[in-house]
Amino acid sequence: MFAQLVMGPAGSGKSTYCHALQQHGEIVGQLVHVVNLDPAAERFEYKPVADIRDLITVTDVAEELSLGPNGSLVYCMEYLLEDQDWLEQVLSETAEDDYLVFDMPGQIELYTHFECVRQFVYVLQSQFSMRVCSIFLLDAQFLADASKFFAGSLTAMAAMLHLGLPHLNVLSKADLLRHRIEHRDNTLEPLSSDAEAPNSDEALDEFLERFLNPDIQSLVSELSEQMDTRYRALNERIGALLEDYAIVQFVPYSATDEDSIGELLLRANLLLQYDDDRDVRIHPELD
Ligand SMILES: Nc1nc2c(ncn2[C@@H]2O[C@H](COP(=O)(O)OP(=O)(O)O)[C@@H](O)[C@H]2O)c(=O)[nH]1
Numbered sequence: 324m325f326a327q328l329v330m331g332p333a334g335s336g337k338s339t340y341c342h343a344l345q346q347h348g349e350i351v352g353q354l355v356h357v358v359n360l361d362p363a364a365e366r367f368e369y370k371p372v373a374d375i376r377d378l379i380t381v382t383d384v385a386e387e388l389s390l391g392p393n394g395s396l397v398y399c400m401e402y403l404l405e406d407q408d409w410l411e412q413v414l415s416e417t418a419e420d421d422y423l424v425f426d427m428p429g430q431i432e433l434y435t436h437f438e439c440v441r442q443f444v445y446v447l448q449s450q451f452s453m454r455v456c457s458i459f460l461l462d463a464q465f466l467a468d469a470s471k472f473f474a475g476s477l478t479a480m481a482a483m484l485h486l487g488l489p490h491l492n493v494l495s496k497a498d499l500l501r502h503r504i505e506h507r508d509n510t511l512e513p514l515s516s517d518a519e520a521p522n523s524d525e526a527l528d529e530f531l532e533r534f535l536n537p538d539i540q541s542l543v544s545e546l547s548e549q550m551d552t553r554y555r556a557l558n559e560r561i562g563a564l565l566e567d568y569a570i571v572q573f574v575p576y577s578a579t580d581e582d583s584i585g586e587l588l589l590r591a592n593l594l595l596q597y598d599d600d601r602d603v604r605i606h607p608e609l610d
């Protein structure tokens with residue numbers, strides 16, 4: 324079995340991505356089962372093959388154990404691991420070659436600090452022989468300036484290092500960047516000095532190029548100019564960390580752009596070596 328673990332902060336677009344992927348799978352003939360693992364989920368549009376809320380919900384835990392929202396969520400995830408009957412039942416209904424997408428909760432600590440998601444991955448790999456990759460979504464607005472870029476990149480890196488899975492960083496809601504550029508939202512560097520109405524395609528490309536293939540040193544300088552000089556050395560060390568590892572890159576995606584969903588699926592399939600087992604042609608652009 325193959326699985327994508329879809330992670331990212333609350334509202335970053337995880338559930339929408341799962342739905343878009345399921346729909347795209349129908350078009351290209353790749354069956355995608357979505358499992359909702361967010362016990363606090365209120366709504367989503369995909370058809371789940373299983374839903375953790377049938378096992379346990381945050382509201383029940385909060386009421387019965389008088390815990391706050393974060394404590395309740397961690398309790399739910401630990402409960403999922405303790406009572407593996409539910410998981411076994413869910414996975415026994417899927418076939419050996421099936422492709423699962425886990426729609427995860429939005430609490431970022433689950434991916435950067437706590438053990439439960441890491442243990443969950445271990446269970447999937449060891450007990451169900453599953454190949455798992457992590458998909459980390461970050462809302463495009465989080466990359467709109469140098470300080471947000473560093474904060475978002477560090478979070479993505481922490482999740483990647485903590486889980487140790489083949490990992491893909493995704494810049495979600497890329498369509499909103501276009502919207503902001505078209506409306507000449509001046510908070511978006513590097514368009515602020517444009518006197519002419521920008522050509523939105525060029526402007527979008529320029530923006531994406533700047534943050535998707537970043538020149539870390541120039542972003543560090545920009546950041547240091549905005550901050551007190553005592554943070555200069557820290558900024559440089561963070562920049563060097565990201566540069567040394569050369570691991571934090573984002574792929575832009577928008578739920579309304581079919582091509583971008585297709586591209587993400589191809590990239591995830593490469594991480595999972597999904598195509599190795601089948602005679603499926605690999606997208607030439609990904610070679
Ligand atoms: N414009 C735009 N909005 C999106 C996109 N993906 C998600 N959203 C919106 O962002 C909000 C949060 O999405 P959701 O998938 O529920 O986020 P989750 O909390 O990470 O599961 C919803 O209002 C979605 O409609 C996208 O690609 N483009």
Ligand SMILES: [Mg+2]
Nearest residue numbers: 337338361364
């Ligand atoms: Mg969700």
